[in-house]
Amino acid sequence: MTTPASVTTSIPGVVTITEKAMRRLFSAIAADELGVPAGDVSARVTDARGQLDVQLTGPIRLAPLGSARTTTVLGVAEAVRSRVARDGERLSGAGVQNVRVRVTGTHIQNERRVA
Amino acid sequence: MSTESVGAAGSVRRLQPGLTRRLVRRERHRSRSTAVVIALVVLIVAAAYVGTESVLALLGRPALLQSPTAVIGALNKPAVWSIPAVAALVVLGILALVAALAPGRRARHRLTDDRVAVVVDDDVIAGSLSRRVATAGSVSRSHARTTVSSRRATVNVTPNSGFVIERDAVSAAAREAMAELAPIPAVRTRVVVAESGVLA
Numbered sequence: 001m002t003t004p005a006s007v008t009t010s011i012p013g014v015v016t017i018t019e020k021a022m023r024r025l026f027s028a029i030a031a032d033e034l035g036v037p038a039g040d041v042s043a044r045v046t047d048a049r050g051q052l053d054v055q056l057t058g059p060i061r062l063a064p065l066g067s068a069r070t071t072t073v074l075g076v077a078e079a080v081r082s083r084v085a086r087d088g089e090r091l092s093g094a095g096v097q098n099v100r101v102r103v104t105g106t107h108i109q110n111e112r113r114v115a
Numbered sequence: 116m117s118t119e120s121v122g123a124a125g126s127v128r129r130l131q132p133g134l135t136r137r138l139v140r141r142e143r144h145r146s147r148s149t150a151v152v153i154a155l156v157v158l159i160v161a162a163a164y165v166g167t168e169s170v171l172a173l174l175g176r177p178a179l180l181q182s183p184t185a186v187i188g189a190l191n192k193p194a195v196w197s198i199p200a201v202a203a204l205v206v207l208g209i210l211a212l213v214a215a216l217a218p219g220r221r222a223r224h225r226l227t228d229d230r231v232a233v234v235v236d237d238d239v240i241a242g243s244l245s246r247r248v249a250t251a252g253s254v255s256r257s258h259a260r261t262t263v264s265s266r267r268a269t270v271n272v273t274p275n276s277g278f279v280i281e282r283d284a285v286s287a288a289a290r291e292a293m294a295e296l297a298p299i300p301a302v303r304t305r306v307v308v309a310e311s312g313v314l315a
Contacts, residue, residue, distance in 0.1 A: 012250070014249070014250070014253060014254065014255050014256075015253070016255055016275075016315040017275070017315060018314075018315050019314040019315060022277075022314065045276075045314060046276075046314070047276040047311050047312050047313060047314060048276075048311075049310055049311050050274050050276065050277075050279065050309075050310060050311055050312040051276065051277055051312075052276050052277040092277065093277075093278070094275075094276065094277025094278055095277045095278070095279065096277065
């Protein structure tokens with residue numbers, strides 16, 4: 001008697017994750033961390049000796065000057081790098097070797113006034 | 116009322132070993148008949164020509180091209196053209212020797228089977244290996260490429276970027292596939308996993 005698990009593994013065929021899917025995945029993670037719309041962040045995914053090399057380009061969201069929150073561009077970019085590496089590997093299953101972030105602009109987030 | 120098939124059901128006529136060996140040899144080696152035909156035709160034409168010239172010379176008639184005495188005279192004192200002519204003859208001789216002595220093997224192998232003599236092109240073995248290695252490495256068929264020679268098969272497999280191919284697993288799959296085919300002569304397998312992958 002065959003168990004369901006062995007049936008699943010014996011099905012012929014192969015799963016292919018396209019480059020486009022990888023790009024979308026990484027740009028979505030980065031956009032979430034940056035706090036900007038997913039369409040604003042573009043990702044390039046290339047091969048680095050069998051692992052993934054991710055290059056992200058997009059704006060960054062910062063708190064306005066004079067606000068209590070202190071966020072630096074570098075701090076946010078580093079947070080993006082580590083989150084993309086961690087969540088990217090977790091969600092795609094692919095090994096990420098390298099994450100590069102290129103900040104091309106800033107979205108200043110005005111703090112909401114309490115009515 | 117055939118007497119051949121009399122006996123227990125399922126009894127199988129075995130191949131005659133000698134006949135099988137000869138048939139397989141014929142399939143696995145190139146025929147030399149073309150080379151032999153060409154060589155014999157050249158020999159016949161040359162012999163006919165020499166004979167004709169000799170008879171004409173004996174009868175005192177004018178030669179077709181050169182009389183035998185003139186040819187022997189020219190051979191005794193070498194002229195400018197004799198070096199390239201000799202070189203051409205040497206090349207022809209070497210080609211004839213190679214055609215005669217080289218094994219003339221085709222890219223084919225015999226597969227082990229009890230009932231029939233099976234001879235397959237090496238492409239078939241290569242395709243089978245590629246498929247098994249691709250499945251074992253979880254890559255698409257286009258990522259595995261195999262070259263098969265008489266005694267050795269090399270499978271080149273390219274991983275998908277970010278996903279590691281386990282070398283031992285794919286090597287074992289290749290060896291297993293080869294053991295199932297059991298080609299004669301035996302073929303050793305080698306799997307090479309490419310260092311850099313490609314994105315699908």
